[in-house]
Amino acid sequence: MTVTLQSPPLTENEDGQTRQVGIELEFSSLSSQQSAELIRKRFGGEIISHDPHHYEVRDTQLGSFDCKLDVRYAHPSEDKEETAKRLLSGWVEEEKLNNLLRRTESFIGDLSQGWVPTEIVGPPIPYPQIPLIDELVGDLIAEGAEGTESSWAYAFGVQLNPEVAAKDADYLLRHLQAYCLLSDWLRxxxxxxxxxxxxxxxDRFPLSYTKLILQKSYRPTREQLIDDYLQYNPTRNRELDMLPLFRHLDETRVISQITSSLIKARPTFHYRLPNASFNKPGWSLAGEWNRWLKVEKLAHAKDRLSEMAAAFLQNQSKVFHGNWARMSAQWVEP
Structure with missing residues (x-):
C-alpha cells in the first residue's frame, strides 16, 4: 500500500523556498559500489571512486549521493595519516607508508562487510521528492539489501534531516518540547x-532536561537554549541530535564545548530514531516522514503543546512507569 506523503505545517524556509530534507540509509548485503550503481541507474550521474569501500555519485537529477561502508577505519583520513607519519617518520618511506595505509584500510573494509552497514547519504531534496528515495529503496531491496529486522545484529537506522522553517528561539524550543513529549509515543x-x-x-533526552524545557517559565534566548542543551546533552547520541543545527547557528558556542569532527553544521533537525525496516511490509520513508510531522504539528499547535507539557509535569508517576506513550496518544494528530 502506497503511503501518501504529508506536508508540514510550515512548508517553506525563511527564504520562501520549499523546505528540503536530507536522508541517510543504513543496510547490509549490498556493497557501496553496488549501491552506487543502483543510484546511477535510477537517477543518472557519474560514479567517483574514493577508495574500495567509498563511492560518490555526482550530478544525478537530485544532486550528489555518498555511498560507503560505515566504518571510518576503512577510509583515508588526514588525522590517521598524520598520526602514522608522526609515529613512523624515519622508519618507513612516505610512499611505502601510504601504500601500507591503503592496503590496511581495504583489508579492514573487506573484513567488516556483512556486519558493518553500507550507508547512503543523500543530497538535500525538496520534501515532496521523498517518494523518489522510496523508489531507490525498492531498487536496493530488489537487489538483496537487508534492513534492521533481518538479523538481531543489524542495528541499522534511517536518519531524516528536515530543514528548519525558522531559526528563532521560540520555534526551536517548541520543537524540542514537542519531541520530548512525543518521544515515548514515537518509540x-x-x-x-x-x-x-x-x-x-x-539515547533519550535526560528527564531533568525534559522537565527544564517544559516549564512554563522557561523562555530562553537562543544563546541560553543552546547553552542549556550543551550542558544536559554534550553528545551526538540523542534521538533528535540538535548539535548540527546549533553548530550552524552558533559555531563558536558549540565547538567551545564539543570538539567532535563528526558534527557537521547544517540548518536541519537531525532525527535519528527510525529503524531501517527495508524488509517489513508496508514500510516507507514517506511513512517515517509523516511520523516525524507529528512533532512539527504539535510544535505548531501552541495551546495543545502547553496542555500536553502541563500534563507531563503533573503525571510524573505515569511517565516513570512507562505509561506516558499511551497517555500522550490523545494529543497526537490522526
Whole structure:
C-alpha cells in the first residue's frame, strides 16, 4: 500500500523556498559500489571512486549521493595519516607508508562487510521528492539489501534531516518540547529494534532536561537554549541530535564545548530514531516522514503543546512507569 506523503505545517524556509530534507540509509548485503550503481541507474550521474569501500555519485537529477561502508577505519583520513607519519617518520618511506595505509584500510573494509552497514547519504531534496528515495529503496531491496529486522545484529537506522522553517528561539524550543513529549509515543509506534535500544546512538533526552524545557517559565534566548542543551546533552547520541543545527547557528558556542569532527553544521533537525525496516511490509520513508510531522504539528499547535507539557509535569508517576506513550496518544494528530 502506497503511503501518501504529508506536508508540514510550515512548508517553506525563511527564504520562501520549499523546505528540503536530507536522508541517510543504513543496510547490509549490498556493497557501496553496488549501491552506487543502483543510484546511477535510477537517477543518472557519474560514479567517483574514493577508495574500495567509498563511492560518490555526482550530478544525478537530485544532486550528489555518498555511498560507503560505515566504518571510518576503512577510509583515508588526514588525522590517521598524520598520526602514522608522526609515529613512523624515519622508519618507513612516505610512499611505502601510504601504500601500507591503503592496503590496511581495504583489508579492514573487506573484513567488516556483512556486519558493518553500507550507508547512503543523500543530497538535500525538496520534501515532496521523498517518494523518489522510496523508489531507490525498492531498487536496493530488489537487489538483496537487508534492513534492521533481518538479523538481531543489524542495528541499522534511517536518519531524516528536515530543514528548519525558522531559526528563532521560540520555534526551536517548541520543537524540542514537542519531541520530548512525543518521544515515548514515537518509540512505541516505531517499535525500536532491541539492538538499537541497547546501543547509545539514539539515547533519550535526560528527564531533568525534559522537565527544564517544559516549564512554563522557561523562555530562553537562543544563546541560553543552546547553552542549556550543551550542558544536559554534550553528545551526538540523542534521538533528535540538535548539535548540527546549533553548530550552524552558533559555531563558536558549540565547538567551545564539543570538539567532535563528526558534527557537521547544517540548518536541519537531525532525527535519528527510525529503524531501517527495508524488509517489513508496508514500510516507507514517506511513512517515517509523516511520523516525524507529528512533532512539527504539535510544535505548531501552541495551546495543545502547553496542555500536553502541563500534563507531563503533573503525571510524573505515569511517565516513570512507562505509561506516558499511551497517555500522550490523545494529543497526537490522526
Amino acid at each position: 512505541e509506534s516505531i517499535n525500536i529494534d532491541v539492538t538499537r535500544r541497547i546501543l547509545p546512538f539514539i
